[in-house]
Amino acid sequence: MSRARRIAAVGIGVVVLLLVLTQLFLPGIAADRISSRLARYGHVRSVDVKAWPALELLWGNADSVRVRASDLAFALPQTGHVLGEASAAHDIDMTAARVRVGPLELSEVSFHKRGAQLVARALATEAAVAAALPPGIHIRLLRSERGSVEVSVGGALFGIGGEIDALAQASEGKLVARPAAPLLALFSLTLYENPRVHIESIGASPTTVPAGGYQVTMRARLQ
Numbered sequence: 001m002s003r004a005r006r007i008a009a010v011g012i013g014v015v016v017l018l019l020v021l022t023q024l025f026l027p028g029i030a031a032d033r034i035s036s037r038l039a040r041y042g043h044v045r046s047v048d049v050k051a052w053p054a055l056e057l058l059w060g061n062a063d064s065v066r067v068r069a070s071d072l073a074f075a076l077p078q079t080g081h082v083l084g085e086a087s088a089a090h091d092i093d094m095t096a097a098r099v100r101v102g103p104l105e106l107s108e109v110s111f112h113k114r115g116a117q118l119v120a121r122a123l124a125t126e127a128a129v130a131a132a133l134p135p136g137i138h139i140r141l142l143r144s145e146r147g148s149v150e151v152s153v154g155g156a157l158f159g160i161g162g163e164i165d166a167l168a169q170a171s172e173g174k175l176v177a178r179p180a181a182p183l184l185a186l187f188s189l190t191l192y193e194n195p196r197v198h199i200e201s202i203g204a205s206p207t208t209v210p211a212g213g214y215q216v217t218m219r220a221r222l223q
Contacts, residue, residue: 031047031048031049032047034047034049034065034067035047037085038067038069038072041072041073041074041078041082042069042070042071042072042073042096043069043070043071043072044067044068044069044070044072045068045069045070046066046067046068047065047066047067047068048065048066048067049062049064049065050062050063050064050065051063061088061089062088062089062090063089063090063091064089064090064091064092064093065086065089065091065092065093065094066092066093066094067092067093067094067095068094068095068096069094069095069096069097069099070096070097070098071096071097071098071099072096072098072099072100073099073100074099074100074101074102075102076101076102076192077194079101079194079197080194080195080196080197081196083118083194083196083197083222084196084222086113086222087116087222089113090113090114090115091113091114092111092112092113093110093111093112093113094109094110094111094112095109095110095111096109097109099122102132103131103132104124104128104129104132105124105125105128105131105132106122106123106124106128106216107122107123107124107125108122108123109121109122110122113222116221116222117219117220117221118197118218118219118220118221118222119217119218119219120217120218120220121215121216121217121218122215122216123207123213123214123215123216124213124214124216125212125213126212126213126214129214134155136155137153137154137155138153138154138155139151139152139153139154139166140152140154141204141206141214142165144203144204144205147169147170147200147201147202147203147219148167148168148169148170148201148202149167149168149169149202149203149204150165150166150167150168150180151165151166151168152164152165152166153165153166164179164180164181165179165180165181166178166179166180167179167180168191168202169201169202170199170200170201170202171188173193173197173198173199173223174190174191174192174193174199175190175191175192175193175199175202175218176188176189176190176191177189177191195223196222196223197220197221197222197223198220198221198222198223199218199219199220200219200220200221201218201219202216202217202218202219203216203217203218204216204217
């Protein structure tokens with residue numbers, strides 16, 4: 001074998017070795033980094049990262065990320081930042097036993113990302129919903145259809161006393177609540193707004209376990 005061929009063979013061998021080593025070690029390093037970032041918000045059980053080739057991870061890109069957590073807590077303004085960090089992974093599957101978002105405590109939470117599309121599901125007990133509402137306000141689920149949720153609200157929401165029906169729905173990428181009665185449609189309350197997240201729909205259904213709870217689903221798109 002000529003010297004040039006030997007040098008070429010050694011060079012190819014070195015490149016292959018480097019690719020194998022990066023494939024073995026970079027996903028674990030990336031998983032540790034993600035786990036460390038999420039640990040600021042609670043307890044993370046495990047993180048699994050996949051990328052092919054693994055060199056993509058050097059530029060912050062990943063094919064898929066799987067996260068299992070027990071307890072997480074986010075202030076509402078933090079959610080957009082966390083989702084923005086997730087934009088580099090094409091697929092994300094996260095489950096958590098409990099998540100607190102602002103004042104609302106959720107359980108059996110699942111979050112899925114495919115490209116820019118986001119789907120989140122969670123259970124909310126009646127007590128958790130009551131605790132998250134302002135004093136003197138209480139709600140009762142009436143129906144959920146066509147990407148919106150209709151509830152009966154008692155108290156002084158929208159500055160109106162008594163009990164009224166209200167809709168929670170997506171509007172121009174925001175999650176808003178407004179009275180269901182057409183004559184009161186000018187009143188509205190923004191529940192969630194973030195320039196990184198475009199809310200598309202929300203749904204809710206009653207659950208038997210826990211009794212009096214709600215299964216909540218939200219669909220959105222990363223901007």
